Amino acid sequence: MQHIELLNEINDVMDTYCKGCFLKSHFRRTYGKNYAHRFCIQNCTVGQELQEIGRVLTNKEQH
Ligand code: SF4
Numbered sequence: 001m002q003h004i005e006l007l008n009e010i011n012d013v014m015d016t017y018c019k020g021c022f023l024k025s026h027f028r029r030t031y032g033k034n035y036a037h038r039f040c041i042q043n044c045t046v047g048q049e050l051q052e053i054g055r056v057l058t059n060k061e062q063h
Contacts, residue, residue, distance in 0.1 A: 006057050010050060017046040 001009070018024065023044070027036035040047030 001056070003057065003060055006053055006060075010053050013046060013050055013053075018050075 018040075024036050024040065027039050041051050
């Protein structure tokens with residue numbers, strides 16, 4: 001996948017699932033930003049997918 005397609009993919013996923021996510025706003029309010037972020041990448045499949053796309057992007061930038 002091209003760089004731009006990966007960025008679009010991230011935007012699409014975030015728009016679809018993360019925008020207005022109840023869990024994220026709840027955890028942010030209750031436990032803070034770091035906890036909410038950790039929850040996203042450790043406990044949510046959407047967050048894990050975003051992280052994976054981010055990893056591919058980073059690898060592309062380095063090569
Ligand atoms: S990664 Fe999951 S928990 Fe985090 S904001 Fe997106 S949908 Fe919500």
